[in-house]
Amino acid sequence: MSRIIAGAAGGLRLQSVPGQGTRPTTDRVKESLFARLEAWGMLHDARVLDLFAGSGALGCEAASRGAAAVTLVERHAPAARVCRANAAVVHRALGRDDVVAVHQGTVAGYLAEPGEGPWDLVLADPPYPLGEAELTATLASLAGRLRPGGVVVVERSSRSPEPAWPEGLRRFEHKRHGETATWFAETDATPSPGAPR
Structure with missing residues (x-):
C-alpha cells in the first residue's frame, strides 16, 4: 500500500491497483518530486493533470499539498475504481468532494477532447512498456495547453531515452533515482521554475 506523504491528507493510506499492470511510484521518488514542485511554487491552487494515473497516488499527493483541481486519467477499469476510492480518501481529509476528478479512458482520447486544460502541472507516469512514439504523441498533445509557468513531469525507467520533446516544450x-528517472519540461517561452522571472 502506498500513502500520501504530506499535506492535509498526509499519512493516509491509499489503495494499490491489484495485479501487475501498473508500476507505483516509490515514496522516495514521490518525496523528491514533490519537494521540487513545492520549492518552485507549483502546487498551491494549481490545476493538475495526472496521466496514466494508476492508483492516482501522484494526483492525490498534489491535492493533499494544495492543488485546487486534479484530474486523474486512467484507462483500465480496476485502476480507475482504485482512483475513485483514493480520491474519496482525499476528499474526506480535505472536507470537500470537488478537488479530484477521475476520467476513465485513454490518455489520447482525453487529450483529444476540446476544452480540456490549460494546466499548471501535468504528471505523466506511463507504464514502462509504453512506446516512445506514443509518449511523444502524448507530449505533443500537451504543447500549448499549459498555463504560463506550467510544467510537465515525465517519469520513466532510467534505462529509457530522454523523451522527444515536441515544439513548444x-x-x-x-533527476535519476536508481531505476527511475524524472524529466521536467516547460513551455519554450517560460523561464525555468525557481529562476528569476
Whole structure:
C-alpha cells in the first residue's frame, strides 16, 4: 500500500491497483518530486493533470499539498475504481468532494477532447512498456495547453531515452533515482521554475 506523504491528507493510506499492470511510484521518488514542485511554487491552487494515473497516488499527493483541481486519467477499469476510492480518501481529509476528478479512458482520447486544460502541472507516469512514439504523441498533445509557468513531469525507467520533446516544450531538468528517472519540461517561452522571472 502506498500513502500520501504530506499535506492535509498526509499519512493516509491509499489503495494499490491489484495485479501487475501498473508500476507505483516509490515514496522516495514521490518525496523528491514533490519537494521540487513545492520549492518552485507549483502546487498551491494549481490545476493538475495526472496521466496514466494508476492508483492516482501522484494526483492525490498534489491535492493533499494544495492543488485546487486534479484530474486523474486512467484507462483500465480496476485502476480507475482504485482512483475513485483514493480520491474519496482525499476528499474526506480535505472536507470537500470537488478537488479530484477521475476520467476513465485513454490518455489520447482525453487529450483529444476540446476544452480540456490549460494546466499548471501535468504528471505523466506511463507504464514502462509504453512506446516512445506514443509518449511523444502524448507530449505533443500537451504543447500549448499549459498555463504560463506550467510544467510537465515525465517519469520513466532510467534505462529509457530522454523523451522527444515536441515544439513548444523544452526540458529544463532531469533527476535519476536508481531505476527511475524524472524529466521536467516547460513551455519554450517560460523561464525555468525557481529562476528569476
